[in-house]
Amino acid sequence: MLNILVCVKQVPDVDLVTMDPETGNLVREGVPSMLNPLDGNALEAAVRVKERYGGAVTVITMGPPAAESALRECLAVGADRAVLVTGRPFGGADTLSTSYVLEAAARMEGRFDLIFCGKESLDGATGQMGPQLAERFGATQITGSLLIDEVDIERGCITARRELEGGTAAVEAQLPCLLTVEKANFPARLPSLKGKMAAKRAQVKVYTENDIDGLDPKRIGVPGSGTVVPEIYPPKLPEPGQMIDEGGVEAGVSKLLELLSAAGAI
Amino acid sequence: MEKAKICLAVIDDAGAAAPLTALAGRLAGRVFVAAIDAPEAAVNAEKAWLISTGGAGAAAAVGAVTRLLEELAPELVITGAGRDSRMLAAHCAAALRTSALTDADELTPEPGAIAARRLVYGGGAYKSVRAAYPAVICAGPSLAGAAAEAAPCAVLEEIRASLPEGMELTGRAEKSVVKVGLGAAKIVLGLGRGVKDAANVERAAAFAARIGAELGCTRPVAEDEGLLPRERYIGVSGAVIKPALYIAAGISGQIQHMAGVNSSGVIIAINKDKQAAIFENCDYGVVGDMMEVLDALDEKLS
Ligand SMILES: Cc1cc2nc3c(=O)[nH]c(=O)nc-3n(C[C@H](O)[C@H](O)[C@H](O)COP(=O)(O)OP(=O)(O)OC[C@H]3O[C@@H](n4cnc5c(N)ncnc54)[C@H](O)[C@@H]3O)c2cc1C
Numbered sequence: 001m002l003n004i005l006v007c008v009k010q011v012p013d014v015d016l017v018t019m020d021p022e023t024g025n026l027v028r029e030g031v032p033s034m035l036n037p038l039d040g041n042a043l044e045a046a047v048r049v050k051e052r053y054g055g056a057v058t059v060i061t062m063g064p065p066a067a068e069s070a071l072r073e074c075l076a077v078g079a080d081r082a083v084l085v086t087g088r089p090f091g092g093a094d095t096l097s098t099s100y101v102l103e104a105a106a107r108m109e110g111r112f113d114l115i116f117c118g119k120e121s122l123d124g125a126t127g128q129m130g131p132q133l134a135e136r137f138g139a140t141q142i143t144g145s146l147l148i149d150e151v152d153i154e155r156g157c158i159t160a161r162r163e164l165e166g167g168t169a170a171v172e173a174q175l176p177c178l179l180t181v182e183k184a185n186f187p188a189r190l191p192s193l194k195g196k197m198a199a200k201r202a203q204v205k206v207y208t209e210n211d212i213d214g215l216d217p218k219r220i221g222v223p224g225s226g227t228v229v230p231e232i233y234p235p236k237l238p239e240p241g242q243m244i245d246e247g248g249v250e251a252g253v254s255k256l257l258e259l260l261s262a263a264g265a266i
Numbered sequence: 267m268e269k270a271k272i273c274l275a276v277i278d279d280a281g282a283a284a285p286l287t288a289l290a291g292r293l294a295g296r297v298f299v300a301a302i303d304a305p306e307a308a309v310n311a312e313k314a315w316l317i318s319t320g321g322a323g324a325a326a327a328v329g330a331v332t333r334l335l336e337e338l339a340p341e342l343v344i345t346g347a348g349r350d351s352r353m354l355a356a357h358c359a360a361a362l363r364t365s366a367l368t369d370a371d372e373l374t375p376e377p378g379a380i381a382a383r384r385l386v387y388g389g390g391a392y393k394s395v396r397a398a399y400p401a402v403i404c405a406g407p408s409l410a411g412a413a414a415e416a417a418p419c420a421v422l423e424e425i426r427a428s429l430p431e432g433m434e435l436t437g438r439a440e441k442s443v444v445k446v447g448l449g450a451a452k453i454v455l456g457l458g459r460g461v462k463d464a465a466n467v468e469r470a471a472a473f474a475a476r477i478g479a480e481l482g483c484t485r486p487v488a489e490d491e492g493l494l495p496r497e498r499y500i501g502v503s504g505a506v507i508k509p510a511l512y513i514a515a516g517i518s519g520q521i522q523h524m525a526g527v528n529s530s531g532v533i534i535a536i537n538k539d540k541q542a543a544i545f546e547n548c549d550y551g552v553v554g555d556m557m558e559v560l561d562a563l564d565e566k567l568s
Pocket of ligand 1: 015486554
C-alpha cells in the first residue's frame with residue numbers, strides 16, 4: 001500500500017488579476033481562485049500511481065480557510081484525504097517557511113512513500129517548492145517528471161523519465177521520493193458526478209498552528225521566511241503608438257520598409 | 267555600494283556564464299564558479315570547480331555544490347534562469363536555510379542583504395524583494411542573457427559528481443537542442459496565434475530570413491499549437507529580448523508577452539483587430555491581415 005502525498009496551492013486566476021492604476025495595488029477582489037493548474041497535473045500523476053499499485057492519496061495545502069475549495073477539487077478527482085493547514089501566523093510565508101510547515105503537518109499524517117508537487121505555481125512561479133520539500137522530507141527527488149515507468153514496492157523504488165536540458169533521462173530513485181511533474185503527459189481529469197458528490201461530503205482535516213507537534217513559531221510565516229516583500233507594483237509598458245490605419249496595408253508596408261532600412265536590414 | 271564578500275556562481279548553462287559571473291563580480295568582492303557540465307563557464311572568477319556528471323544532469327551536482335557552500339560560506343549564490351538552474355537554486359537555498367529569489371533582476375546590494383525585483387502573477391506585477399545574506403539569486407532571463415566579457419579562470423579543479431545516494435541513472439535519450447539567437451538579434455519577427463498554421467509559419471520564416479530577422483513567437487504558438495519550438499517563445503516565462511526592431515505579427519499584446527519585448531528599440535505591430543491591446547503598447551500599429559502585410563513586404567523586397 002503506497003502512501004502518497006500531493007502538495008497543492010490555491011491561486012488567483014492570474015489572467016484576471018488587474019492593477020489599480022491610481023494606487024498601484026493589485027485588485028484581487030472578485031478574482032476567482034482555483035487549484036494551481038500544474039498541481040492538478042501532479043495530482044493526476046499521483047492518482048494514476050494509486051490506481052495502478054493501490055494506496056491512498058492525501059492532498060495538503062497551507063493557505064486561508066477558503067483554500068478548502070481547492071482541496072475539494074482534488075477530492076473530486078481521486079484524492080482520498082485532504083489536509084488544510086491554516087492560521088494567521090502562517091501568512092506571508094515564502095518557500096522556506098512554507099516547506100517547513102508542510103513537512104511538519106504531513107508528519108502528523110504518517111510517513112509518505114511518494115510526494116508529488118506541481119512544477120510551479122501560477123502566481124509566484126518560483127519553482128522552488130519541490131526541491132525545498134525534498135530536502136525537508138529527506139527524500140530523493142525527480143524534478144520535471146515526464147513519465148512514471150514503474151513503482152517497485154518490494155524494492156522500495158520508483159523509475160521515472162525526467163526532462164534534462166538536452167534530452168531525457170530515466171532515473172531510479174529510492175522511496176521516499178519527491179516528484180515534480182511536467183504537464184504534458186498528465187492532463188488533469190474532469191470530476192465525475194459521483195466524485196463531485198463525494199468531495200462535497202468528505203471531511204477536510206484542519207490543522208492550525210496549535211495542532212502541529214513540535215512546530216517552532218519562529219520558523220513559520222513572516223519570521224520564518226528568508227525573504228521580505230516590501231512592495232508590489234505594476235510593470236512599465238511601452239507607450240501607445242502611432243496607428244497607421246489610414247491607407248491600410250499599403251501604408252503599413254511602406255512604414256515597415258522605412259523601419260527595416262533604419263535598422264539596417266535592407 | 268556595499269558588496270558581498272564572497273559569491274559562488276552556480277552555472278549549468280555555458281551561455282549564461284559570462285553575464286552571471288560578471289554580475290557576481292559587481293555584487294561581491296570575491297567570485298567563485300561551480301561549472302556544471304559546462305567547462306566554458308570557468309570565467310570571471312578566482313577559481314572554478316568543473317563538475318562533471320557523466321550525463322546524469324544537474325541533479326547529480328547537488329551534493330558537490332552543497333559541499334562547496336560549506337567550504338566557501340558565500341554570502342551570495344547566483345544561478346541561471348533555466349529549469350535545472352532553479353532546481354539547483356532551491357537546493358542551495360535549503361542548505362543555506364533561506365529561499366531563493368527567482369526570476370530576479372535589478373539586483374542592489376544593501377548592507378547585509380540584497381534587494382531585487384521579480385515578475386509575479388504571470389507578468390501582471392513586479393515584486394520588490396529583499397533577502398538577508400546568505401542569499402540565493404536565480405537570475406531572470408534578462409540578466410542571464412546580457413552581454414558580458416569573459417576572462418578565463420586561472421585556477422581550476424575537477425570534480426566528478428554522481429547522483430545522490432538512493433538514485434541511479436538507468437537510461438538517457440538525447441534530443442536535438444535548438445540553438446536560438448533571440449537574445450543577440452537586431453531584428454525579431456514575433457508570431458502570435460494570428461499566424462494560424464504551419465504553412466504561414468513557413469512563409470513568415472522565409473521572410474524573416476530575407477530580412478535577417480530571428481523568429482520568435484508567443485507562448486501559445488509554441489506550447490499550445492506547437493508551431494514553433496519552445497525555445498522561440500518570448501515573454502515573462504520565455505526569452506526576454508532587446509532587438510532594435512520588433513515586428514509583432516498576429517499578437518494580441520498580453521502583458522506576459524509584452525514584458526519580454528518592452529525594451530526593444532522600436533515595436534511595430536500588425537493585427538487585424540483595431541481594438542487589439544498591442545496597439546496600446548507599440549510604436550507603430552498596422553491594422554491588417556498579417557500574412558497580407560508580410561507578403562506585400564516580401565514582394566517589395568524581391
Ligand atoms: C503565468 C503565465 C505566463 C505566461 N507567459 C507568457 C510568455 O512568456 N509569453 C507569451 O507570449 N505568453 C505568455 N502567457 C500567455 C499570455 O497571457 C497570452 O495568452 C499570449 O501571449 C497570447 O498569445 P497570442 O497573442 O499569440 O494569442 P491571442 O491572444 O489569441 O491573439 C491572437 C491575435 O492575433 C490577431 N489575429 C488573428 N488573425 C490575424 C491575422 N490574420 N492577421 C493579423 N492579426 C490576426 C487577433 O486579432 C489577436 O489579437 C502567459 C500566461 C500566463 C498565465
